C-alpha cells in the first residue's frame with residue numbers, strides 16, 4: 308500500500324513536467340496601474356536638483372562620445388572632462404570632496420551621474436575624489452583636510468590610491484611596501500622592497516597623478532604596527548617624478564582607456580611625519596606610536612571598513628549601466644520587426660533574455676537604496692550590515708551587469724556591436740568592475756563569513772527535510788511564497804555550511820578554528836552560493852517593503868517586478884531547490900510556465916509594452932541614452 312502511494316507520487320512528479328498549467332505571477336490590473344513618475348521618485352530618491360544640474364552640464368559637446376580617439380587623446384579628453392566637472396558650480400555649491408564626510412549622499416549623487424555619460428570619466432573622478440579624497444577625509448585629521456582637500460577640489464593635486472601591489476591584490480593585509488620611522492629626522496622612509504611589492508594598477512598614476520595615498524607596513528622603533536596610509540607626492544607641480552619615485556605607465560587595457568593606470572616603485576622616499584593619516588594611529592616626534600585600537604588586524608579592519616563609499620559607487624554604477632542597456636535594448640526591440648511584421652520584442656526568447664534583467668536591475672537599485680540608508684543616514688551606522696550589504700550588492704550588481712549587458716548586446720543583433728549604440732563600449736569599459744573595489748568571489752565570501760559568524764546562525768534549526776512550497780496546481784504564485792522559498796534556500800545553505808564547519812572543528816582529530824576554516828575552504832562553491840542567496844532574499848524583501856509603502860502607481864511596478872525577480876532567481880538556482888526538496892519536478896515545470904507568461908505580459912505590445920514604462924521610470928535623460936537604436940533605427944545614418 309505504502310509502496311503504491313510512493314509510486315503514485317513519483318509518477319505525478321515525473322508527469323508534472325508535462326501536465327503543469329501556468330500559474331499567474333502577474334496580475335494584468337497591476338500592469339495597467341504602473342506610473343513611471345511615481346516609480347522614478349521611488350528609485351532615485353535623493354539630491355534631485357544636483358542630479359538634474361549634472362545631467363544638464365553633461366549636455367556640453369565635450370561629453371559627446373568620440374570613439375575615434377587614440378589612447379593618449381582619450382586620456383587627455385578624460386582629464387579635460389574632469390577639469391570641467393571641478394569647475395562647474397551646479398546651481399551654487401559645486402562639487403566638494405568634503406561632502407564625503409559632510410553630505411555623503413550629495414557626494415555619491417554627483418559622482419553617480421558621471422557614469423551615465425562615460426565610465427572612464429566616472430572612474431578617474433572616483434579614484435581622485437573617492438579613493439584618494441575619501442581616504443584623506445576618513446583616515447586623516449584636520450591638518451590633512453586643510454592642506455590637501457582644497458587642492459583636490461580644484462584638481463591642482465590629482466590624487467591616486469596606492470593599495471594593490473603586483474603580488475598582493477585581494478589580500479591587502481599582505482602588502483609589502485614598508486614605511487619606517489626615522490625619529491632623528493622626523494620622517495618616514497617609504498620603500499618598495501621587491502618587484503612584487505611595487506604598487507600595481509594605480510589609477511591616475513600613469514600620467515597625471517601628483518599625490519598618492521600609499522598603503523605601507525609601518526615600523527616604529529623596530530616594532531611592526533601593520534598597514535597604515537601615507538600621503539606621498541609622486542610628481543612635482545610641473546609633473547616631473549619626485550626623487551626616488553619610479554612609475555611605469557600600464558599603457559592600453561581592454562577597456563577604460565581614459566584612465567592612466569600605472570606601476571610605482573619607491574626607493575627610500577622620505578616623507579614628513581605629518582604625511583601619515585593619523586585618525587586611528589599616530590607617531591609623535593620622539594617616535595612613540597599610539598592607537599586607541601589595540602590590535603593590528605582590528606586597526607586595519609577599522610581603517611578599510613571606513614572606505615566603503617567607493618565600493619557602493621561601483622555597485623551603483625553597475626546598476627546604472629543595466630538601466631541604460633536595458634532601456635536601449637527594449638526600445639529597439641519594440642520597434643524592430645524581423646521575419647515579417649513580428650517585432651523582435653514579441654519573441655518569447657527576447658522577453659526571456661531581457662525581462663529578468665530588468666527585474667533584477669530594479670531589485671538591486673532598491674537594494675542600493677537601503678544600503679545608502681544604512682551607510683549614510685543612520686546616526687550610528689550598523690557596521691556589520693553595511694559590510695554585508697556593500698560586499699554582497701557590489702558583487703551581485705557587477706556580476707548581474709556582465710550578464711545583462713551581454714544579453715542586451717545580443718538582443719540588439721549587429722546593432723549591439725556598433726560602438727555608437729553604447730552597450731558595447733560599456734561592456735568593455737566596465738568589465739573590470741567585477742574585480743576592483745573587492746574581487747566578487749572574495750566579496751561573496753565576506754558575506755558568507757559574516758552570516759556564519761553571527762551567533763543567531765548557531766540557533767538556526769536545520770530540518771531533516773525542507774518543507775516543499777507547492778507551486779504546481781496553484782492558480783497564483785504569491786510574493787510570500789517566492790520570498791519564503793528564497794529565504795529557505797539561504798537557510799539551507801547556511802545550515803549546511805555551519806554544520807560542515809562545526810563537525811570539522813569538533814570531530815575526531817579536529818583542530819578547532821583551523822579545522823572550521825579548512826571546511827569553509829572545502830565548501831567555497833557553497834559559500835559563494837550563500838552570498839548570492841542572501842542578496843536575493845534581501846532584495847526581494849526590500850521590494851516587498853517598498854511595494855507596501857509606495858503610492859499605487861509605484862507599488863504596482865515594484866510588485867510586478869518583485870514577482871518576476873523572485874521567480875527567476877529561484878529558476879536560476881533550481882538544482883539546489885530540487886536537491887533539498889523545496890520544490891519538486893512539477894513545481895519546476897509550473898515555475899517555467901509562470902515565468903514565460905509573466906514575460907509575455909511585460910514584454911509584448913511593441914511600444915505599448917509595460918516593460919517600456921518600467922524603463923521610463925529610470926529617468927535617463929535622452930542625451931545620455933545616446934544610442935541611435937534607442938530612438939528610431941530606421942533613421943540610422945541619416946538624421947541619427
Ligand SMILES: Cc1cc2nc3c(=O)[nH]c(=O)nc-3n(C[C@H](O)[C@H](O)[C@H](O)COP(=O)(O)OP(=O)(O)OC[C@H]3O[C@@H](n4cnc5c(N)ncnc54)[C@H](O)[C@@H]3O)c2cc1C
Pocket residue numbers: 434468469470471473474475476477478507508509510511560563568739742743744745746747748749
Ligand atoms: C583597471 C583597474 C584599476 C585598478 N585601480 C586600482 C587603484 O587605483 N588602486 C589600487 O590600489 N588598486 C587598483 N586596482 C587593483 C584591484 O583592486 C585588484 O586588481 C583587485 O583587488 C584584485 O587583485 P588581483 O588583480 O591581484 O587579483 P587576485 O587577488 O590575484 O585574484 C585573482 C583571481 O583569484 C581569485 N581569488 C583570489 N583570492 C581568492 C580567495 N581567497 N578565494 C577564492 N578565490 C580567490 C579571485 O576571485 C580572482 O578571480 C585596479 C585594478 C584594475 C584592473
